[in-house]
Amino acid sequence: MSTRTGRTGDPVVGELTEGAVLRAILNVFGPSDAEVGPGDDAAVIAAPDARVVATTDTLVHGPDFRLAWSSAFDLGWKSAAVNLADIAAMGARPTALLVALAMPETTRLSFVTGLAEGLRAACEALAPGCRVEGGDLTVSHTLTVAVTALGSLDGIMPVRRSGARVGDVVAVAGDIGRAGRGLALLFGRFRDASSQPVPVDVDALDAEQRADLAAQLRPTPPLRLGPVAARAGATAMMDVSDGLLLDATRMAEASGVTLDLMSDALGPDIDVALSGGEDHALLTTFPAHAPLPAGFRVIGAVRATATTPVLVDGAPWAGRDGWDPYRDWDSSSG
Amino acid sequence: MSTRTGRTGDPVVGELTEGAVLRAILNVFGPSDAEVGPGDDAAVIAAPDARVVATTDTLVHGPDFRLAWSSAFDLGWKSAAVNLADIAAMGARPTALLVALAMPETTRLSFVTGLAEGLRAACEALAPGCRVEGGDLTVSHTLTVAVTALGSLDGIMPVRRSGARVGDVVAVAGDIGRAGRGLALLFGRFRDASSQPVPVDVDALDAEQRADLAAQLRPTPPLRLGPVAARAGATAMMDVSDGLLLDATRMAEASGVTLDLMSDALGPDIDVALSGGEDHALLTTFPAHAPLPAGFRVIGAVRATATTPVLVDGAPWAGRDGWDPYRDWDSSSG
Numbered sequence: 001m002s003t004r005t006g007r008t009g010d011p012v013v014g015e016l017t018e019g020a021v022l023r024a025i026l027n028v029f030g031p032s033d034a035e036v037g038p039g040d041d042a043a044v045i046a047a048p049d050a051r052v053v054a055t056t057d058t059l060v061h062g063p064d065f066r067l068a069w070s071s072a073f074d075l076g077w078k079s080a081a082v083n084l085a086d087i088a089a090m091g092a093r094p095t096a097l098l099v100a101l102a103m104p105e106t107t108r109l110s111f112v113t114g115l116a117e118g119l120r121a122a123c124e125a126l127a128p129g130c131r132v133e134g135g136d137l138t139v140s141h142t143l144t145v146a147v148t149a150l151g152s153l154d155g156i157m158p159v160r161r162s163g164a165r166v167g168d169v170v171a172v173a174g175d176i177g178r179a180g181r182g183l184a185l186l187f188g189r190f191r192d193a194s195s196q197p198v199p200v201d202v203d204a205l206d207a208e209q210r211a212d213l214a215a216q217l218r219p220t221p222p223l224r225l226g227p228v229a230a231r232a233g234a235t236a237m238m239d240v241s242d243g244l245l246l247d248a249t250r251m252a253e254a255s256g257v258t259l260d261l262m263s264d265a266l267g268p269d270i271d272v273a274l275s276g277g278e279d280h281a282l283l284t285t286f287p288a289h290a291p292l293p294a295g296f297r298v299i300g301a302v303r304a305t306a307t308t309p310v311l312v313d314g315a316p317w318a319g320r321d322g323w324d325p326y327r328d329w330d331s332s333s334g
Numbered sequence: 335m336s337t338r339t340g341r342t343g344d345p346v347v348g349e350l351t352e353g354a355v356l357r358a359i360l361n362v363f364g365p366s367d368a369e370v371g372p373g374d375d376a377a378v379i380a381a382p383d384a385r386v387v388a389t390t391d392t393l394v395h396g397p398d399f400r401l402a403w404s405s406a407f408d409l410g411w412k413s414a415a416v417n418l419a420d421i422a423a424m425g426a427r428p429t430a431l432l433v434a435l436a437m438p439e440t441t442r443l444s445f446v447t448g449l450a451e452g453l454r455a456a457c458e459a460l461a462p463g464c465r466v467e468g469g470d471l472t473v474s475h476t477l478t479v480a481v482t483a484l485g486s487l488d489g490i491m492p493v494r495r496s497g498a499r500v501g502d503v504v505a506v507a508g509d510i511g512r513a514g515r516g517l518a519l520l521f522g523r524f525r526d527a528s529s530q531p532v533p534v535d536v537d538a539l540d541a542e543q544r545a546d547l548a549a550q551l552r553p554t555p556p557l558r559l560g561p562v563a564a565r566a567g568a569t570a571m572m573d574v575s576d577g578l579l580l581d582a583t584r585m586a587e588a589s590g591v592t593l594d595l596m597s598d599a600l601g602p603d604i605d606v607a608l609s610g611g612e613d614h615a616l617l618t619t620f621p622a623h624a625p626l627p628a629g630f631r632v633i634g635a636v637r638a639t640a641t642t643p644v645l646v647d648g649a650p651w652a653g654r655d656g657w658d659p660y661r662d663w664d665s666s667s668g
Contacts, residue, residue, distance in 0.1 A: 035385060036492050039588075041423040041572050042389035042485070044492050047381035051369060054388075054467070055376035056432040056482055060474040089375040098390040100434075100480045133388070136480075140394040146434045146470075146480030148390055151376070158370050158378050238375050254373075 013112065014105030018137050024109055025135075028116035034096065034133050043134040045096045045150055053151035053158065055086040061143040068197035069186050072111040074217040076118025079145040081219045084127045085239040085280035087151035088223035091159040091230025094127035098148040102140035115145070118218075126223045156230050159284075164236040164255035168285040170300035171292055173229070174221040176244055177267060180276015182216025185209055221280040225295045229284050232293045236285045245274040245310055245317060247283055252309035255285075260311040261300035271319050274312070347446065348439025352471050358443055359469075362450035368430065368467050377468040379430045379484055387485035387492065389420035395477040402531035403520050406445045408551040410452025413479040415553045418461045419573040419614035421485035422557035425493040425564025428461035432482040436474035449479070452552075460557045490564050493618075498570040498589035502619040504634035505626055507563070508555040510578055511601060514610015516550025519543055555614040559629045563618050566627045570619045579608040579644055579651060581617060586643035589619075594645040595634035605653050608646070 013021050026038055036044035045052070059065055059079045070078070080097060087094045099119060101112070116132070123130045130149075164170075185205075192198050202210060214220075221239070229237055236255055240247045244266075248259045266273040285302055286292060308316040347355050360372055370378035379386075393399055393413045404412070414431060421428045433453060435446070450466070457464045464483075498504075519539070526532050536544060548554075555573070563571055570589055574581045578600075582593045600607040619636055620626060642650040 036387075036424070036494065040492075040494050040496075041420040042387045042426070042483075044424065044487070045386050045388055047384050047386045050381050050384050052379050052381045052386040052484065053370075053376045054379055054430065054432055054482070054484060056434045056468060056480070057470050058434040058436055058472050058478075058480060060436050060472050060478075062475065063473050086375040090370070090378065092376070096388065098388055098482055100390045100392040100482075102392055102394050102476075102478060102480075134390060136391050138392050138394050139397050140476050140478060141396065142436075142474050142476035142478070144392075144394075144436060144474060144476070144478050144480075146390070146392060146436075146478075148388070148432055148434075148482040149376075150386065150388060153378070158374075160370060160374050162374075 010108050010110045012105060013103065013107050013109060016109065021109065021112060021137055024113050025116045028113055029120055029132050032131065032133060037133050038135070043096065043098070045133060048152055049155045051153055053087055053090050053092040053153060054148065055083060056146065056148040057083050057086065058144060058146040066197040068199055069190065070217055072114030073118035075145060076115035077122040077218045079147045080119045080122035081126055081221065082241065082280060083147045083149035084122070084130065084223055085221050087149045088226030089237050089239040089282060090151070090153070091156060091227050091234070091237065092151035092153045093227055094130035094149055094151045096130060096133040096150045097123065099132055099135040100146040101135065102138045102144040104141060104143060105139055107143070125220065159230045159234050159237040161236050161238040161251045162254035164251055164257050164259070164285040164302050166257055166302055166304050167288050168235055168302040169288055169298045170259050170261065170302060171284050171286055171296040171298050172281050173225045173295045174281030175215055175279050176240065176281055177269060177273040177276045177279065178212050178215035179219055179278040180272045182212040183276070183278065185212055186216065216278060219278065219280050221282065222295055225293065226282055228293045229282060229296065232286070233290045234284045234286055238283050240279050240281045240283050241277055243275045243277040244283070249309045251283060256305060258303045258306040258309055258311060259300055260303045260314060263313050265297065265299040274317065274319060344442050344444045346439060347437065347441050347443060350443065355443065355446060355471055358447050359450045362447055363454060363466050366465065366467055371467050372469065377430065377432070379467060382486055383489045385487055387421055387424050387426040387487060388482065389417060390480065390482040391416050391420065392478060392480040400531040402533055403524065404551055406448030407452035409479060410449035411456040411552045413481045414453045414456035415460055415555065416575065416614060417481045417483035418456070418464065418557055419555050421483045422560030423571050423573040423616060424485070424487070425490060425561055425568070425571060426485035426487045427561055428464035428483055428485045430464060430467040430484045431457065433466055433469040434480040435469065436472045436478040438475060438477065439473055441477070459554065493564045493568050493571040495570055495572040495585045496588035498585055498591050498593070498619040498636050500591055500636055500638050501622050502569055502636040503622055503632050504593050504595065504636060505618050505620055505630040505632050506615050507559045507629045508615030509549055509613050510574065510615055511603060511607040511610045511613065512546050512549035513553055513612040514606045516546040517610070517612065518606070519546055520550065550612060553612065553614050555616065556629055559627065560616055562627045563616060563630065566620070567624045568618045568620055572617050574613050574615045574617050575611055577609045577611045578617070583643045585617065590639065592637045592640040592643055592645060593634055594637045594648060597647050599631065599633040608651065608653060
């Protein structure tokens with residue numbers, strides 16, 4: 001089918017066989033070093049300490065991204081990054097991705113290869129040594145990217161969200177709120193009169209806004225610090241995907257403690273720092289007297305259970321919390 | 335949220351938090367024996383021989399299933415079975431599933447728990463010891479179940495589709511064509527005047543037809559025979575998901591040989607045996623003089639490369655081949 005692809009320039013996938021689409025994708029990834037890489041019924045991936053860390057996270061057109069705002073490259077990058085973050089947040093090193101892509105028959109082949117390039121680039125930037133080792137292609141009315149990430153703990157204990165202890169410090173690595181500001185920018189500035197998304201005019205943005213937008217569309221959380229935190233004695237860790245307040249609440253509830261955050265440490269816009277999701281920063285707790293690894297900053301302390309699982313400056317927070325897809329997504333809002 | 339669930343009887347997921355839906359699902363699966371099971375950023379699964387076998391396969395409403403024909407239980411069962419088959423087809427033992435479920439906000443909670451029950455039952459029946467250890471929930475206009483299966487080779491070599499050698503016998507374990515007959519029954523008998531699917535009237539079917547339908551909706555391929563075949567010296571193996579002719583072609587091309595099938599061994603309806611997909615039988619090759627494990631039957635022989643990758647009784651096959659989702663799915667056909 002490759003000659004046909006060449007003749008038509010940029011065919012839609014409905015004109016191609018599954019094999020032809022697959023070959024175009026695998027061409028982006030290049031040869032695999034895995035015992036069995038893409039192309040068989042399943043891949044065979046090294047798991048050096050006889051355990052594998054595994055997570056899956058899906059991006060769906062509508063609630064999770066809009067094609068008017070995200071390029072194919074952005075979508076591939078982000079679908080990798082959000083999964084790599086979940087591996088890092090256990091203290092593990094990502095080793096492989098599997099990518100299930102469900103897409104309309106009208107999807108251009110160049111979109112599929114652009115998405116593959118984004119997946120590859122995110123792995124190279126955020127988790128060197130990790131790559132796509134398998135996947136699945138199917139048709140759907142709704143463009144959907146379901147990624148599974150695998151990782152290795154390399155002999156250390158996983159860092160769970162339930163290990164925070166009274167007296168620990170609360171620390172983060174990575175931005176808090178920036179991706180949320182990027183999302184607000186998209187919804188606030190780049191929709192038409194009927195609330196539908198329109199392409200971003202980057203020239204209309206200042207440098208700070210461009211950084212916010214990039215954090216939303218192509219997040220670059222410091223994932224190599226996940227294993228660093230684990231080795232430095234982190235007692236609990238998770239990535240901040242749904243907003244600091246909601247994710248800190250989950251950690252507090254899993255650990256049976258209260259996390260008391262310091263507003264001074266959360267930047268000038270505390271509302272967006274607490275409620276803005278998708279930064280994929282690493283939220284951790286460390287013993288109070290352990291030296292913090294470079295890249296982490298203290299944002300609070302672990303207390304005995306209080307009236308609410310999360311406090312800000314010792315008091316319950318009255319603002320909104322984070323993002324819940326079932327509660328918060330309004331399919332009519334564009 | 336559990337009290338609210340109780341009060342409303344059977345709420346739709348759009349009325350619930352993600353946490354409430356997740357709790358209902360995890361209640362079906364019961365406690366996990368994994369080092370880290372569901373509920374953290376990622377699961378930690380044993381990989382006893384320092385390798386993990388991993389595959390992903392997605393079922394999308396429309397091309398892969400119709401809710402008029404498949405119950406929630408059926409859908410959960412089948413989404414597990416198709417992935418477990420890919421693990422078994424490498425010669426491995428399934429150890430864990432991850433399930434990413436994207437569903438409309440109007441989906442009933444009972445549908446979600448029914449799907450979870452189907453996932454659990456398929457694991458118990460087809461791959462004892464394997465269970466759901468993680469997943470993801472999101473909203474989508476299109477009901478989509480993306481499953482990842484993990485497995486262990488327990489120290490043996492993976493059996494690839496590229497290992498068939500001239501002189502080997504071709505053998506299968508499991509039904510060939512039955513699921514295809516079940517699909518033909520659904521499209522032929524259970525659609526309305528405008529080609530839309532209508533519920534199956536089981537009373538209108540004879541015992542053989544009911545078995546065909548069950549093979550399509552809740553396949554029970556003999557997956558425990560995957561590791562058995564690997565230990566008995568199978569040179570190549572794959573599961574038959576897209577029809578024997580198409581999948582045998584893939585094995586032949588990967589191996590650089592021709593597979594010559596015997597029509598006598600393919601049952602009374604050779605067309606459906608060659609083109610009907612979704613049986614997930616294990617297609618294997620074995621050295622000619624190796625004793626075949628119980629459950630396998632010879633259906634052909636491996637020849638040097640001929641005019642076509644697959645022959646039937648020594649001649650190219652002129653009928654239709656298998657199912658290709660990009661080529662074959664017509665979204666207007668109901």
